[in-house]
Amino acid sequence: MKKTWTEAQSYCREQYSDLATAENMDDMNKLKDLMKSAGYGNIWIGLQRTNQNEWHWSSGDRVIFQNWEPGQPDSTAECATMKEGKWNDVECSDTNTFICYNRSSQLVFVNQKKNWREAQSHCRENHVDLVTVRNSIENQELERIINDNQKYKDDVWMGLFRDSWQWSDQSKSSFRYWITGEPNNIGGNENCVVINTMHQGSWADIRCDQQISFICQEDKLILIQQNLTWLESMGYCRQHHVDxxxxxxxEMQRRVGNVVKRASTEKVWLGLHNFCSMNMWIWxxxxxxxxxxxxxxNGIAPEDCRLEWRKGAMESGEDHHWISLPESRKLNFICTN
Incomplete structure (x- = not known):
């Protein structure tokens, strides 16, 4: 079918879950396989420009730790470097050495000067991705590796960047796969994203009112907006879905966190229960x-099960923490499909 981006989004939400999200190269390879039957041209995915310019990690991890140089970020520059352990925002077109990580989470200093996009491509082709910094310990380790490999105190690329793109399913994924030179926002109104079959599935921004084919996704996590006890929720999932x-x-915490935001209760049941005699939580x-x-x-001290068994729920608020609750509480819940 050929639809505008908004029409495609509505169709996917009605018939499946949403327009497709790509969270990593594994997802992109699946999308590329689907594209083989589409011939040449553009295909909508679920990425759209917003008015919010947010920092992301190239790896897809959330930005939960920051270590900016005082006064930084101080410009509209959209990429970040480390220098003497502190972070600075710089133009993505600058050329710097950079650090990748591989599948065993080892850090690799690359003594070649590239712009940020070139550095990202190099890391993805030869390792996994540009480095992510999640806490002060990782920040210190990164600083140590830079000092060991660098004669002068120059800027070094990390995987930190910012943009104003948001996935239709509200995923926080920061994975991007742009064609060289994209996004270019020609005419100032190219606010939706396609994968292009002539560029090996890389992405471009185009006008949202064009009518083209699209890819939907079916989430294997189903939020049930009924208020049931934990046992009733388990029974419902096993009858209608899986569990x-x-x-x-x-990764699963992030996926469930994306789904739980739509709940009508402040907490949502998970498949988590307390084995009281051994003070052990089991899925x-x-x-x-x-x-x-x-x-x-929650989840640490021995539970008092004399009156009622305790089960695990997730907060539907921003941090999505887990809470121990009596099993008779009536909440929304999430099934696997």
């Missing part, structure tokens, strides 16, 4: 809780 969701990784899929995101005071 209550288990959040066993940072319905059988896994012991390893990755954790408990709110302060």
């Amino acid at each position: 209550l969701v288990s959040v066993d990784s940072v 319905l899929n059988g896994e012991v809780v390893c990755y954790q995101n408990w709110a302060p005071g």
Whole structure:
């Protein structure tokens, strides 16, 4: 079908979940496989320009730690470097050395001067991506590697950049895959994004009113906006879908966090229950809780199960922390499909 971006978004939300989001190269490779049947041309995905210019990591991680030089960022520049352990905003067209990370999370100093986009491409082709800094310890490690490999105190690219693009499904993914020279916003109104089959699936910005084909996505996480107890929620999921969701990784936490924002209750049931006699939290899929995101005071101390069993819920607010609650509370819940 050929539709405008807004028409395509409406169709995908009615028939599936939303217009397609690409969160990493694995997603892009799936989109490229789908494109093979589309012939040549442009295909809508779910990325649209907004009025908010936000900082992101190239890896897709959220920006939860910052270490700007005093007075920075101080311009409209959209990329960031590290110099003597502090961050600075600079023009993405500048050329600097840079640091990648590989699949074992080792950092690799690349002693070649490239602009930010070229550095990003080099890291993705030869390693995984430009480096992400999530806390002060990682910041110190990055500073150490730069000092060990650099004779002069010059700027070094990190994976930090900012833009005003937002995914239709409200995903916080900062993965970008632009064609060289894009986005260029010709005419000042190219506010929607396509993947281009003639450029190996790389992206371009075009006008949103063009009528072209599009790709939808079907989320495997289903928010049920009914208020049920934990046991009732589990029964509903097992009857209509698969089970209550288990959040066993940072990636799944992020995915569930994207879904839970649409809940009509302040907390949402997860497939998390307390094995009281051993003071142990277990997921319905059988896994012991390893990755954790408990709110302060939750999930640590022994639970008092004399009156009622305790189950795990996620806050639908910004931090999406986990909360221990009596199983009789009636909440929205998330099933896996």
